[in-house]
Amino acid sequence: MPWDPTTYNQFKDIRLRPFLDLMSLISGVHLGNGNGLDIGCGTGEQTAILADKFRVADFLGIDSSVEMLAGSGQFVKENLHFELTAMEPFIRSSAATWDLIFSNAALQWSNDHRTLFPELIAKLNPGGQFAVQMPFQTENSLNRILLETASEKPFADWLNGFIQKSPLLQLDEYAQLMFDGALTDLHISLRVYPIIAANETDLYQFISGSALIPYMERLDADQQKLFRSAFIKRIQAQFVSFPAIYAFKRLLLYGVKRNPGVRLTS
Structure with a gap:
């Protein structure tokens, strides 16, 4: 079950807000006529917004999905x-x-952030900027419900015990990794982006374009149908009545690579 740009873009406006917030942290003065890398660029539409805003810089968007690109x-x-x-x-x-x-809603798919983040930060030039946004999955109710559904029988058996565990660390751990990587001007925040859902199907559709994919691709058509039904029932039980508000939490990280020899002062 590959990534589907059509399903993902059903909530394009909702997914755009954290991207714009992350982009607003970027300094054009620091970037100048340098180069930018967008990791997990998806369809490329958001990378194009970056390239239009900072026109004197050169951008490369990378993604592993043939369908999204x-x-x-x-x-x-x-x-x-x-x-x-x-x-x-x-x-x-x-x-x-x-x-x-730059990476908007992509690094949550990569493991071992304690190794990955120092590797990424090491690829920054002096004065380079690091800007990352990720869904804070461990505190988002739809992700929790998804894990519960996948962990119960018969789905756990059909999935051979597969669980997509979130690799996200705590905020203070990211702060330490960024500080150890010589990033300064740090911005580390957890923000809520409310989604108003008319019904349980809206919430199912929202997660079906991202976190649900690794589960569905491991099930056959009949199993997918039963999994979907069980998951939607759990969503109904969680939200009780509709319309409902889903407080979707996202983590925004930003910093600037300190020039060698520049010492921090209190």
Whole structure:
């Protein structure tokens, strides 16, 4: 069950708000006519917004999904290109360094953030900016309900015990990783982006375009139908009545790479 841009973009406006908040933290002065990397760029539409805002910089968007990148050609321009590649091998094999490393709602799919984040920060040039947004899955109720459903029989058996555990750390751990990576001007915040759902199907559709995918791709058609039914029933039980508000939490991280030899002062 590959990524589906159509399903994902059903909630494009909702997904755009945290992207815009993250982009607002970026300094054009720091970026200048440098280069930017968008990790997990998806369809490329948001990367194009970045490239339009900071026109003197060159941007590369990378994503591992053929389906999501299929239409990215329409956004290619003089200062924006795309590459089909997985993030980890790209970062670890490339000698390139960056004036901006940007990632909106993508790094939650990568494991071992205690190793990954220092590797990413090490790819920043002095004065380079690090801007990352991730759903804070451990505190989001739909993610919790999804884990509960996948952990019960018969789904646990059908999934062979598979559970997509969130790799996200606590805020103070990200603060330490960023500080240890010589990032300054730190911005670390947990924000709530409310979703007003008319019914349980709205909430199911929202998560079906992202966190639900690894589960559904492991089930056959009949199993998917039963899983969907059980999951929706749990959503109904959680929210009781509709319309309902879903307080979707996201983590925003930002910092600037300190120039070598510059010492922090109190």
